[in-house]
Amino acid sequence: MWQSLIETQKSLVPDMLSHMLKRINILTCIRNEEPIGRRSLAKELGMTERVLRSEVDNLLELNLIKVESKGISISAAGRQTLTDVEPFLTLIESRDDLAAQLTEKYSLKDIYVVRGDADHNVLVKEELARLMAEKLTSNLTDGMVVSVAGGSTMALVSKFLKPGFQDLLFIPARGGLGEDAALQANSIVSRLAAAANGEHRMLYAPDSISKASLELLKEEPMVREIIELNNRSSIVIHGIGDALQMAERRNVSGEVISKLQNRNAVGEGFGFYFDADGNIVHKVDTIGLQLEDLKDKDAIFAVAGGSGKKEAVKAYLKLAPQNTILFIDEVLAEYLLG
Template sequence: MWQSLIDIQKSIVPDMLSHMLKRLNILSCIKNEQPIGRRTLARELGMTERVLRSEVDNLLELDLIKVESKGISISESGRQTLINVEPFLTLIENRDDLALQLKEKYSLKDIFVVRGDADHNSLVKEELVRLMAGELTANLLNGTIVSVAGGSTMALVSKFLKPKHDNLLFIPARGGLGEDVALQANSIVSRLAEATSGEHRMLYAPDSISKASLELLKEEPMVREIIDLNKRSSLVIHGIGDALQMASRRNVTPDVISKLENDNAVGEVFGFYFDADGNVVHKVDTIGLQLADLKNKDSIFAVAGGDGKKEAVKAYLKLAPENTILFIDEVIAEHLLG
């Protein structure tokens, strides 16, 4: 509801939002630098003193700041206003400035940055998924096959996906019966198909399986179909996970946990665990998409948010293919920029 209202405001009265953001920026600067003189504040904000004077007068009239001989400081009402509005800032403005800097550093297809920290604000995670779903929708053509990974982030995608084409097919990118049912790719592709009036296929295979059993399972017709569809899919959507958290969620053995710790694993995608240098240190034997398959896709939609995933994302970008479209939040973006 909030996002719909904000989108309407953006289309009808965009000046109102930009004006609000300007005032919030002024308040934030005052809070961080208080007490601060008008001239210094104008220089910090890149504004003329004349324009700033008008804004300061308005903020003073609203009782959001205090103007004293030692300088301008924020009032208790102003401080509380910043606290109250922070959760909604991510819905109002993305960090395009950070995205532009990241595009100069990383050779990816595209990068989007959402304001905030998903670990401390659930709206940030929803906005990441909403933004990704919008870009995904723009890439969905009649007959598109989409490989879908499991996870809590992917589980939100169906809430925001609004396709404009028919005959869409969603398939699980890999086996995953060792995790929460709601987070399994099988469950997620089912919801995506329902939301888009499309089709889906299921893959009933354990997350980890012996090599001998794996080869036998590959001979099953339904399994062979999924393997073939994953090779033919043009789009892939997936999250980027913290290595030890993902291992714990999938109930791996203590021996594997020890191996991941000893090898300093920091991240995981598609059952591949990698260290800070992007070296794969452990691979789960399962059926489905392989890292080597990604470079052949039209687009890879990778999503991650929260301070806890910053090292995983940084490491993943050392092995991510150039056809990756990355969706991250502000805290990860700032970490990537050093």
């Protein structure tokens, strides 16, 4: 609902949102630097003193700031206003400035950054999913096969995906996980297909089995079909996970947990656990896509949000193929640029 309202406002009165963001930036700067003089505030914001004077007068009239001899400070009402608006900022404006800086630093196909921290604002995760759905749609064509991994953000993408293409096919990128069924790839591909008026296939295979059982299972016709479809899929969408959190979600053995801890695993993707330098420290034997398969795809849509995934994302970028399109939040972007 909020996203729809904001998009309508952008269409009808785009100046209103830009003006609101300007005032939010002024209030934020005052809060961080108070008390601050007009000249210093204008310099900090990159505004002329004449333009700033008008904004300060308006904010003073609205009782959002206080102007005293020692400088400008924020009022209780102004502080509460910033608190109230902060959860919705991610829906108003993306951090294109951070994305541009990251694009210069990392050789990826594209990077998108939304405001906020997904660990502290549920709307940030929804915005990441919405943005991924929007960019995925712009890359789809009739008859395309899309490989899909599991995860909480992946589960939200179907909420924003719209029909518009013929004969789309969504398939699980790998075997099922030992976690909540709603977060497994089998569940997510069915929801994506329903949203896009496409088709989907299921992969009835455990995430981790013995090598002998794995080879036998690969000979099953339904399983062999999924393997072949993954080999010719054009797009892969997946999340980037924290190593120990993902291991616990999948109910792995205590022996594997100890191994991950001893080898300083920080991140996980497609059943591969890696350390801060991007070295693979543990691999789950599973049916489906492998990391080495990703470089041959048209695009890899990778998403992560929240300060808890800082190390995981930083390490993953040492493994990510150049055809990766990365979706992250502001807190991760600032960490990667630090």
